[in-house]
Amino acid sequence: xxxxxxxxxxxxxxxxxxxxxxxxxxxxxxxxxxxxxxxxxxxxxxxxxxxxxxxxxxxxxxxxxxxxxxxxxxxxxxxxxxxxxxxxxxxxxxxxxxxxxxxxxxxxxxxxxxxxxxxxxxxxxxxxxxxxxxxxxxxxxxxxxxxxxxxxxxxxxxxxxxxxxxxxxxxxxxxxxxxxxxxxxxxxxxxxxxxxxxxxxxxxxxxxxxxxxxxxxxxxxxxxxxxxxxxxxxxxxxxxxxxxxxxxxxxxxxxxxxxxxxxxxxxxxxxxxxxxxxxxxxxxxxxxxxxxxxxxxxxxxxxxxxxxxxxxxxxxxxxxxxxxxxxx
Numbered sequence: 001x002x003x004x005x006x007x008x009x010x011x012x013x014x015x016x017x018x019x020x021x022x023x024x025x026x027x028x029x030x031x032x033x034x035x036x037x038x039x040x041x042x043x044x045x046x047x048x049x050x051x052x053x054x055x056x057x058x059x060x061x062x063x064x065x066x067x068x069x070x071x072x073x074x075x076x077x078x079x080x081x082x083x084x085x086x087x088x089x090x091x092x093x094x095x096x097x098x099x100x101x102x103x104x105x106x107x108x109x110x111x112x113x114x115x116x117x118x119x120x121x122x123x124x125x126x127x128x129x130x131x132x133x134x135x136x137x138x139x140x141x142x143x144x145x146x147x148x149x150x151x152x153x154x155x156x157x158x159x160x161x162x163x164x165x166x167x168x169x170x171x172x173x174x175x176x177x178x179x180x181x182x183x184x185x186x187x188x189x190x191x192x193x194x195x196x197x198x199x200x201x202x203x204x205x206x207x208x209x210x211x212x213x214x215x216x217x218x219x220x221x222x223x224x225x226x227x228x229x230x231x232x233x234x235x236x237x238x239x240x241x242x243x244x245x246x247x248x249x250x251x252x253x254x255x256x257x258x259x260x261x262x263x264x265x266x267x268x269x270x271x272x273x274x275x276x277x278x279x280x281x282x283x284x285x286x287x288x289x290x291x292x293x294x295x296x297x298x299x300x301x302x303x304x305x306x307x308x309x310x311x312x313x314x315x316x317x318x319x320x321x322x323x324x325x326x327x328x
Contacts, residue, residue: 003047005324031069032315039069047197054200055192055217060246061170061308063204069313084189095184115154116141123157139145144309145323147302165323169247169303171207172293174258174266176241180285193277207246212258212266217244218273236284243270247306257305258293 003010004060015023031039036057040050054064056074085091097107112123112129116139125135141148148157149164186233201212223238243266248257267290293305310322 005322007319017199018130020260030073032318034069036064036067036069036071037226039072040064047200048194051197051217052192055194057206057312060312061306062312062321063208065201065204066311067314068312069318070318071312077244082111113153117286118154118156118160121160127168144300144303144306149323150302152301165310167317167322168306168313169306170311171306172247172296172305173291173295174212174263175269175291176246176267176270176288177291178239178241178288179236179286180239181235181282181284182222182239182278183282184278186223187220187279189225191220191222193218193220193273193279195273203244207244207281210249212243212245212262212268216266216269216273218243220274220279239281241270241274241288245281245293245305248297248304258292263290263292 004114006014012024012027015027018028023214032164037050037054040053044050044053053072053075055069057071059074060067060071062071063207097105101107114129115129117125117127117133121134125133126139127252141153146164146185147153149161151158176323194200194217195213199213199215199307200217203216206213219242221240221242223240225237245258274308296305297303311317
């Protein structure tokens, strides 16, 4: 938390200085050099429990077979409590905007930024697509860091950043938003329908090869239900179904991406998976709204549709595979 890009040595020194040798022993207990899947195998003999807790690797768009075991901590965080925002997540953005306006901030929406302006090796403003220049003492960039490394906001900033850290892209997704009547059993707000344990590794191997899985794990968010199973939802409820998918190859990030046939086959497999689990969905009058990796790539430049930044693969991910918070 106190260092934008710690090294193993600096982290160990901080722990030793603050907690002594006992702290170092505790540090090793987070198993940074073991994969999440291997470490879970020490705790659970039932492969279904391995799948359940391995799912936490996908919270940062990674495979449990590649991610460090340190990500076990996510389960402990979620155990403490996960909070929902009344009215949906966009209410949080609205509250932030309202608070900023009360302090004199002005918002210009729908303005594409052409480049970040530099003066004496400092960022000094933003040039918009229509030619307007906004001078600034500081600029906060809330896009993907790869957009800066790729030069999408100007060569001067790209040169100041230097070479990007080497890291694979995190997972993308196929999502279907729809209205449907759900039957068979009661849904919670969050629902995960896993592939067979024997097919779980193959799911991530397919994604690593740039393919959609033959037997996908399906996440279903029942948006109109509370966090726990409590009573029936409205007859027609809003559902978001998600299947993990590969991000686009950087070499063809502007290309066509997944084909319609591949997506149609994956959608059919998804419905099959839900039916096998006993979930019966009676679709509403409107077709589901599909979003795929190439759509995410267009919305978020330079990501290739990866939804979580760089993937957390191996012990180096926490140290060397992330962009630094400060440049020269």
